[in-house]
Amino acid sequence: MEKLFESAIRNKIRFGYRGMISTEDLWDLGVEELDGIYKNLMAEKKDSETESLLSEKRANPILETKIEIVKHIFGVKVEEEKAAEQRAENKAKKQKILAILARKQDAELENKSAEELEALIADL
Helix, strand or coil: CHHHHHHHHHCCCEEECCCEEECHHHHHCCHHHHHHHHHHHHHHHHHHCCCCCCCCCCCCHHHHHHHHHHHHHHHHHHHHHHHHHHHHHHHHHHHHHHHHHHHHHHHHHHCCCHHHHHHHHHHC
């Protein structure tokens, strides 16, 4: 993966998105925008692989690098979104458990006798 990004920097790779953007700008895009760039790159790859009697079919390493970079960044973004959703779910679940615990503690205090409550007050 490191070689991909090194290649992108050395070759000053730019991506077509509302003009031209650099590799590091891809990190600021959402998954929908990255998907759009990926589709454009795949269409470009398909066009370049069209066989012709007039020209030889040649692999385009820069295009392949672009595709791999977009796929990598997309994958990282998707994983980050999943992790954020999991953290939000866990936070909501924790809040719910804390609310239930507070209600149980209140109910426990409600069930104490007057003498037990007075002793608790005296301890404070």
